[in-house]
Amino acid sequence: MIAITLGTRPEIIKMAPIIRECEQQSIDYYLIHSGQHYSFEMDQTFFDELRLPRPQYNLNAGSGSHAAQTGKIMAGVESLLLENPPEFILVQGDTNTVLAAALAASKLHKPIGHVEAGLRCFDRRLPEEINRVVTDHISDYLFAPTPEAVKNLKNEGIDQNKIHLTGNTIVDAVHQNVQISCRNYDVLEQFGLKSKEFFLVTFHRPENVDSPATLCELLNGLNAIYDEFSMPVVFPMHPRTKKQMTAMGLSPGSIHIIDPVGYLEFLQFEAHARCILTDSGGIQEESCILGVPCVTVRKNTERPETLLVGANILSDCSSGEMVEKTHEMLERKPDWVNPFGDGNAARNIVNILDHSG
């Protein structure tokens, strides 16, 4: 029996291939949803579109400070693990849900599998970096997506018998859903866009959107991209960013803001975009897999593989640099090789647990 925990948009998307694999192999599992994300377009839409079973448990943790959110999820996970003890607990990524579930499980001596282990941006001011480091050091199965992630774990002295190079389940997710997406949606028609003639943008990191000065600069940068390239800039806006824009009274200018969309629609937006500007972790991976150039507006990235293969570039949020880095990416030929695996990560992970159980 595996307890699969999830709680935010990227965890639902990246755990979906593992849930499917458990179903296919008739492996017993149950789902714990932390409730960290709860708005329909950040949560339920993915269960509907990806045809995932409803979680047996929802902790309804909701939003809050880091400590409040983490504490609520820890207490909830602890009760559930005592009530319905699994053989393993799986966590995915670097959110507060991951940290909380892993901490609760480790105190109960439940073996923890960390999916997407070993990512590092080497900047401890980012909450995700703390979550990654702590989770990796208390996990028993470290499912590292790339050799770079394996190297990071070994450098921190983690026992190499615990480390498994599996690929990233995001490749499975893209392969499984890109065709379904094309059959069911036509976002170009729906939003009046032309393939390879628009920019797709997403921003939600606190360091980019929580300070008025930075968010204002970022919006100016996106407007400068619109002016420079004369192509629509489409921004499916994360609720955190929307909340901050409203509170700060900022205007989008020429940027086309829409609500967050489901995964099938978003995959299409990505595949048809001329270039993606983002601060998302998962979107850096997907753009690399789909062969779409990416400009990551951050000081660092825990996905350096995307920079190394030439699919991605870092930029600060000044208009000048955003425009310059976008020009640079548009000039690159998108012939890089996807470094995140062959689309069998979920099977690799489930097989490892199955043979250990």
Ligand code: UD1
């Ligand atoms: C969280 C993760 C981040 C991940 C992101 C994925 C942490 C520390 N952060 O950031 O690593 O990249 O999810 O999207 O775990 N809100 C809603 N509806 C929702 C969820 C959030 O309106 O369903 C709003 C609330 O105002 C909330 C804010 O967004 O205060 C931030 O939500 P939170 O879960 O704290 O962090 P994210 O920015 O979503």
Ligand code: UDP
């Ligand atoms: N995504 C989506 N709809 C959107 C924006 C993003 O389905 O409107 C998907 C995207 O394809 C990727 C994931 O959400 O798989 C990334 O989530 P997010 O950027 O919120 O988190 P991060 O990856 O940065 O933790």
